[in-house]
Amino acid sequence: GAVVSQHPSWVICKSGTSVKIECRSLDFQATTMFWYRQFPKQSLMLMATSNEGSKATYEQGVEKDKFLINHASLTLSTLTVTSAHPEDSSFYICSAPGQGSAEQYFGPGTRLTVT
């Protein structure tokens, strides 16, 4: 089956620094990928849609200058949290739609802790 990986699985950074999270589709191509954020004991909230070769589409309330998304190839999307603050600490999950199906394949998530 289709596999989506994320790297790193967890990261701790200091306030003010930037962190890059990678999302890869391992055995299929994805022109679109989705980035979600999940706070403790809450559901997943869609942050943005990553589009290969074009600008990402951000959901209302998500700062595009803070959460930089780059979809440079058909198998890789990156999310960079710039000038991170403790309130950015969260679980970030990416997904990619399956080919010709209604399904989304989710990555294992990245736990970000900003100190």
Add this chain to the structure above:
Amino acid sequence: AQSVTQLGSHVSVSEGALVLLRCNYSSSVPPYLFWYVQYPNQGLQLLLKYTSAATLVKGINGFEAEFKKSETSFHLTKPSAHMSDAAEYFCAAASGGQNFVFGPGTRLSVLP
């Protein structure tokens, strides 16, 4: 806009008892519907999905769900709970298979 509700943020059952997790969707057009399970600090694992074929959908680990258009529901059931079923469960709806909307989640506890 599509919305998904899950009645009960926390459900507790005894081991061996029936599991029933509720999900309702808001769209007038039946969307694609999914149930995912999430263990602590892990991603989402697909349990089952409804894509307008059979209304009773069987998934992994003994779970199944029934799509009821008249009730706009897609409740998840398992006849006999196992300790390993303790996790967070999310119902999700998608129109056109792309834009997923997740429910708030239900935490299932299984008591020995």
